[in-house]
Amino acid sequence: MSDPALHPCFLGPYGENDALLEKLVVEFLRDHVYWRRNVHPEDPPAIPTDAANQPAFREFEARLRRELHSLSAALKRSVPFHSPRYIGHMVSDLLIPGLAAQILTLPYNPNNVSGDAAPVTVDLELRAALQLARMLGYVDDPARPDCAFGHLTSGGTTANYQALRLALALKAFPVALRAIMPPGLDLPGDDWAAFNLRPGDAIELLQRWQQWLAALPPGPRRRWRQRLEQARIEHLGLAGFLAAHPQLKAPVVLAPVTAHYSWSKGMKLLGLGRAQLQLIPERGMRLDVEALEGMLRRCAIERQPVLLAVGVLGTTEFGTLDPIDGLVSARERFAAEGLGFSVHVDAAWGGYLATLFREPDGTLRAHEDVRSQFEFFPSPEVYAAFAALGQADSITVDPHKLGYIPYGAGAFLCRDQRAATLLAEDADYVFDPGEPEDYFARYRHLGRYIPEGSKPGAAAAAVYVTHRVLPLDHRHFGRLPQQTIRTAELFYQRAQRLAETLADRVRLRVPFVPDSNLVCLAINPAGNRDVAAMNAFVRGLYAEMRADPGEHWPQREFYGSITTLRPEALGPEDTLRVLGELDLDPASLDEDRDDADRLVILRHTLMNPFLIDSENGISYIERYFEHLERRLRALTADRPAAGAIHSDVA
Numbered sequence: 321m322s323d324p325a326l327h328p329c330f331l332g333p334y335g336e337n338d339a340l341l342e343k344l345v346v347e348f349l350r351d352h353v354y355w356r357r358n359v360h361p362e363d364p365p366a367i368p369t370d371a372a373n374q375p376a377f378r379e380f381e382a383r384l385r386r387e388l389h390s391l392s393a394a395l396k397r398s399v400p401f402h403s404p405r406y407i408g409h410m411v412s413d414l415l416i417p418g419l420a421a422q423i424l425t426l427p428y429n430p431n432n433v434s435g436d437a438a439p440v441t442v443d444l445e446l447r448a449a450l451q452l453a454r455m456l457g458y459v460d461d462p463a464r465p466d467c468a469f470g471h472l473t474s475g476g477t478t479a480n481y482q483a484l485r486l487a488l489a490l491k492a493f494p495v496a497l498r499a500i501m502p503p504g505l506d507l508p509g510d511d512w513a514a515f516n517l518r519p520g521d522a523i524e525l526l527q528r529w530q531q532w533l534a535a536l537p538p539g540p541r542r543r544w545r546q547r548l549e550q551a552r553i554e555h556l557g558l559a560g561f562l563a564a565h566p567q568l569k570a571p572v573v574l575a576p577v578t579a580h581y582s583w584s585k586g587m588k589l590l591g592l593g594r595a596q597l598q599l600i601p602e603r604g605m606r607l608d609v610e611a612l613e614g615m616l617r618r619c620a621i622e623r624q625p626v627l628l629a630v631g632v633l634g635t636t637e638f639g640t641l642d643p644i645d646g647l648v649s650a651r652e653r654f655a656a657e658g659l660g661f662s663v664h665v666d667a668a669w670g671g672y673l674a675t676l677f678r679e680p681d682g683t684l685r686a687h688e689d690v691r692s693q694f695e696f697f698p699s700p701e702v703y704a705a706f707a708a709l710g711q712a713d714s715i716t717v718d719p720h721k722l723g724y725i726p727y728g729a730g731a732f733l734c735r736d737q738r739a740a741t742l743l744a745e746d747a748d749y750v751f752d753p754g755e756p757e758d759y760f761a762r763y764r765h766l767g768r769y770i771p772e773g774s775k776p777g778a779a780a781a782a783v784y785v786t787h788r789v790l791p792l793d794h795r796h797f798g799r800l801p802q803q804t805i806r807t808a809e810l811f812y813q814r815a816q817r818l819a820e821t822l823a824d825r826v827r828l829r830v831p832f833v834p835d836s837n838l839v840c841l842a843i844n845p846a847g848n849r850d851v852a853a854m855n856a857f858v859r860g861l862y863a864e865m866r867a868d869p870g871e872h873w874p875q876r877e878f879y880g881s882i883t884t885l886r887p888e889a890l891g892p893e894d895t896l897r898v899l900g901e902l903d904l905d906p907a908s909l910d911e912d913r914d915d916a917d918r919l920v921i922l923r924h925t926l927m928n929p930f931l932i933d934s935e936n937g938i939s940y941i942e943r944y945f946e947h948l949e950r951r952l953r954a955l956t957a958d959r960p961a962a963g964a965i966h967s968d969v970a
């Protein structure tokens with residue numbers, strides 16, 4: 321069942337492709353050395369040719385070797401992410417194209433803060449973002465004015481900060497424009513209306529302002545531009561901006577209860593404050609669109625501005641996918657009623673699953689076509705979420721998660737690059753009439769737009785080359801998530817079999833149908849009705865699957881992870897359902913007792929493509945469940961089986 325197309329892609333669980341990677345690394349290291357020599361081949365070697373024979377040199381090398389040996393030894397305590405026995409967190413083996421491109425690029429040390437310091441890799445970064453844009457359904461033609469813009473970040477966290485920054489800039493810009501009243505420009509009637517434009521309408525206003533400016537002689541143009549700068553929220557700060565516009569309050573961000581904690585960090589960093597992050601309840605593990613609409617309605621009545629509504633495409637804890645279609649339609653409806661806000665999709669985890677929905681020509685595949693490759697995936701809800709991605713205002717995707725790229729590679733994308741000019745650090749975001757309007761020329765000064773400064777060009781090379789070798793459609797890159805989602809479907813079915821096998825010893829349930837390749841298991845010893853006791857039991861089981869950093873060689877049969885299922889994430893109906901299925905007493909779910917306010921469950925991230933090894937006839941899924949069965953039998957050996965006379969609670 322393992323896909324032959326994936327065989328050359330990774331170094332492999334056994335280091336099977338060592339020869340390929342070694343050949344590439346040596347070849348391109350030599351190539352780099354020739355490049356150095358050929359910059360000025362007439363220059364003689366600056367380090368003397370006999371330097372390596374000097375005692376000090378040899379001493380240095382000995383010291384270096386000692387330290388490297390010790391580092392290499394210490395790194396053996398690393399978590400074996402590459403192993404098919406690792407089914408814990410959101411990480412697996414690395415794709416060889418990315419690894420090789422990164423190693424190749426490192427000695428050139430390009431700095432993607434600007435094209436001057438990275439003549440090659442800044443363009444690769446912009447192109448990598450356009451490759452992602454196409455995967456997500458954004459316009460990816462840089463000749464079009466409404467083309468997407470994106471860049472890499474250190475990770476999803478920073479990409480989410482950038483989403484907050486852009487949404488705030490776009491929301492507050494029309495208010496600043498009203499404050500300076502350029503004559504002849506048609507502006508919203510009051511500050512509330514200006515603060516509540518549809519994101520698309522705010523971009524349109526920005527366009528008109530830029531054209532208005534461009535028609536002025538240089539002197540007045542500079543003065544009007546300065547006037548606007550001084551009225552912007554980025555200049556005044558939140559306090560100054562709100563003082564200047566007493567009709568307005570600090571805007572809130574609406575994000576589902578399962579949102580990643582980077583949103584809390586981002587609210588603090590931007591000075592909006594954690595109190596302005598309002599959590600949207602969930603139903604059936606998805607953002608509840610009706611609840612969102614209720615919150616929006618209340619905001620409209622209370623004249624509470626909304627900055628952003630966030631949907632999560634692949635929650636960090638459960639892999640569940642929010643109804644992005646519901647978010648974008650709420651944005652349109654509420655904007656028409658005078659409450660404008662942006663929609664951001666945090667697809668740090670699930671973004672690359674979009675490859676399954678794309679044809680090589682960039683069009684969206686039909687639901688039945690995607691469906692025909694799987695048992696369950698994608699549900700109609702999941703399909704609708706991916707189909708709506710292109711309408712989100714901005715998106716976070718992490719190449720270093722389901723893109724199988726080394727760490728330090730997240731990505732931020734916005735749908736319409738014309739908004740990105742508002743991020744620019746210097747004020748000349750209006751194109752000067754003489755300036756060439758080339759997409760790449762404009763963004764080559766990347767440092768002006770991004771939250772970071774100096775950043776590795778090697779990461780950009782890794783992402784770009786990977787997307788070239790494995791284009792982001794279902795026929796190429798998509799074979800990878802296809803393999804892992806099929807594996808997850810097998811895992812799901814196998815879990816149900818184990819539940820039957822062990823019915824007299826434990827209640828084992830998949831608490832909610834998995835949306836993608838992350839599957840959770842809830843396990844309660846038979847006869848136990850107490851939440852805290854179940855949690856202690858699952859924590860005990862997990863202790864055997866954890867790579868303990870304190871141990872010298874944390875050898876485990878399998879490496880897993882745990883998470884907790886909070887009633888807020890499940891919603892009241894599903895909480896009662898899950899408690900019932902596990903035979904737990906609802907009264908024991910009690911936030912006043914220790915470790916009893918939530919359910920501790922096992923969490924399995926199935927992103928290793930080699931979990932089913934057909935050549936050796938091994939299924940690591942099968943082995944995992946055999947292992948789990950043995951452990952569960954051992955851990956419940958001294959308990960009375962279900963149906964026995966005693967029903968004492970551990």
Ligand SMILES: *Cc1c(COP(=O)(O)O)cnc(C)c1O
Pocket residue numbers: 474475476477478480580582632634635636666667668669718730
């Ligand atoms: C991982 C993750 C993040 C944070 O990304 P980092 O790359 O760890 O900074 C944000 N949101 C979601 C949904 C994630 O899964």
